[in-house]
Amino acid sequence: MDMCIVGNGAIAKTAALAFAQAGLQVSMLTPPGTSVAPRVSTSPSAQWDARVYALNHTAFHLLSSLKVWGALDLARVAPVDAMAIKGDADKHGGELGFDAFSANVEALAWIVEDANLNQALDAALKFAPNVTLVQGRATSLVVSESLAAVQLESGESIAASLVLGADGAQSWVRAQCEIGLDYRSYGQRAVVSNFECEHQHHGVARQWFTGAQGIIALLPLPGKQVSLVWSAPEPLATELLRENASQLAARLSHWCGTELGALHPLQPELVRSFPLSLMKPHSMTAPRVALVGDAAHVVHPLAGHGMNLGFGDIVDLLRVIDERESQRDCGDERVLARYARARKEDVLLMQFVTDGLARLFATNLEPLRILRNLGMNLFDKLPVLKQRLIAHALGKRN
Numbered sequence: 001m002d003m004c005i006v007g008n009g010a011i012a013k014t015a016a017l018a019f020a021q022a023g024l025q026v027s028m029l030t031p032p033g034t035s036v037a038p039r040v041s042t043s044p045s046a047q048w049d050a051r052v053y054a055l056n057h058t059a060f061h062l063l064s065s066l067k068v069w070g071a072l073d074l075a076r077v078a079p080v081d082a083m084a085i086k087g088d089a090d091k092h093g094g095e096l097g098f099d100a101f102s103a104n105v106e107a108l109a110w111i112v113e114d115a116n117l118n119q120a121l122d123a124a125l126k127f128a129p130n131v132t133l134v135q136g137r138a139t140s141l142v143v144s145e146s147l148a149a150v151q152l153e154s155g156e157s158i159a160a161s162l163v164l165g166a167d168g169a170q171s172w173v174r175a176q177c178e179i180g181l182d183y184r185s186y187g188q189r190a191v192v193s194n195f196e197c198e199h200q201h202h203g204v205a206r207q208w209f210t211g212a213q214g215i216i217a218l219l220p221l222p223g224k225q226v227s228l229v230w231s232a233p234e235p236l237a238t239e240l241l242r243e244n245a246s247q248l249a250a251r252l253s254h255w256c257g258t259e260l261g262a263l264h265p266l267q268p269e270l271v272r273s274f275p276l277s278l279m280k281p282h283s284m285t286a287p288r289v290a291l292v293g294d295a296a297h298v299v300h301p302l303a304g305h306g307m308n309l310g311f312g313d314i315v316d317l318l319r320v321i322d323e324r325e326s327q328r329d330c331g332d333e334r335v336l337a338r339y340a341r342a343r344k345e346d347v348l349l350m351q352f353v354t355d356g357l358a359r360l361f362a363t364n365l366e367p368l369r370i371l372r373n374l375g376m377n378l379f380d381k382l383p384v385l386k387q388r389l390i391a392h393a394l395g396k397r398n
């Protein structure tokens with residue numbers, strides 16, 4: 001076996017498809033009781049998943065090359081044509097805008113439901129020739145010079161040249177390798193839900209950096225629907241979660257009322273929340289082990305890039321494995337060192353930007369409030385810097 005992937009999320013599944021397509025023999029270890037059979041219907045009448053991702057061009061190209069993009073229910077995918085970001089100044093408020101036309105791309109990103117994405121990945125996995133799906137609980141990881149073996153509770157073991165930790169923020173693989181971690185809670189929860197708006201959203205992803213009330217994003221869904229990600233300070237999040245979805249909609253009208261009109265909850269019972277933290281593992285590799293996705297980095301969702309970073313991990317690992325010298329296997333120390341080097345800039349930059357913005361807008365000091373809004377206005381008028389930021393956000397690699 002060339003690679004044993006531990007995990008069952010979108011990043012693990014995409015990695016399994018990608019490395020199998022590259023000719024590697026892959027086994028994918030998923031927790032007992034999980035399956036890769038389609039779980040949630042995404043027929044046109046199905047409910048809208050409150051968990052959505054803004055996927056960038058790296059994700060689009062990778063998923064297209066694996067024929068997964070074409071397997072998505074595209075009627076449920078919304079392109080993001082523009083972004084409108086607002087600050088929290090009372091007068092001459094900070095404003096920043098991006099659009100697909102100026103960036104010379106078809107869309108800045110695409111909003112895809114978690115269920116839609118996983119259903120397409122599961123369908124592709126069923127037909128992937130080089131992938132063996134194994135259900136079981138891993139108990140230990142034993143690494144020798146030429147192999148890594150994942151021991152299972154059943155007594156079986158999966159030996160491979162490389163173990164890929166795609167097992168999320170609380171990664172078991174990372175813990176087995178004793179890779180240290182810098183962790184910081186943002187003291188915020190992301191409250192998510194979907195709404196129907198009175199007016200068209202015109203494909204605009206809207207975001208408000210409100211200061212005391214956190215960061216509110218309304219992402220376009222097909223039709224006149226939007227998906228909310230409200231990164232709210234814990235006490236406010238608790239309040240929001242205690243209220244019903246109509247009260248949540250009424251609160252939102254304060255920010256988006258003039259543009260989107262009244263909002264109505266799509267599924268009043270469907271309000272979910274996720275605690276937000278920054279996790280910076282001290283390394284993305286260990287002997288015969290590589291980490292990808294949230295196992296390797298967890299960032300604030302304000303830029304909508306956690307999953308995209310994970311797709312970037314897969315693309316770079318694919319490349320260094322493909323370019324390796326013939327005497328090296330896919331878990332060779334040099335190959336892994338090249339992977340770690342390749343990911344450094346992308347990951348550091350995303351950590352720096354998301355963490356910096358989250359902290360900057362969590363402070364309520366008046367001088368900082370003025371400065372950050374002026375900064376937004378200024379940035380909006382600097383075309384070169386703006387183009388560079390857009391290129392990075394799109395996931396453009398040249």
Ligand SMILES: Cc1cc2nc3c(=O)[nH]c(=O)nc-3n(C[C@H](O)[C@H](O)[C@H](O)COP(=O)(O)OP(=O)(O)OC[C@H]3O[C@@H](n4cnc5c(N)ncnc54)[C@H](O)[C@@H]3O)c2cc1C
Pocket residue numbers: 006007008009010011012029030031052053054055138166167168169171172173190192229274292293294295301303304305306307308309310
């Ligand atoms: C509110 C919110 C909004 C977001 N919006 C965006 C966005 O717009 N765009 C974007 O790019 N990113 C976004 N993200 C980030 C994105 O959700 C994550 O980066 C992404 O889901 C990580 O995927 P993953 O597969 O690495 O991890 P996970 O989705 O956490 O999957 C890990 C998998 O590993 C499995 N697992 C765990 N332990 C084991 C084990 N021992 N053995 C086997 N399997 C195991 C778990 O069951 C799970 O299925 C957002 C995050 C939040 C919280």
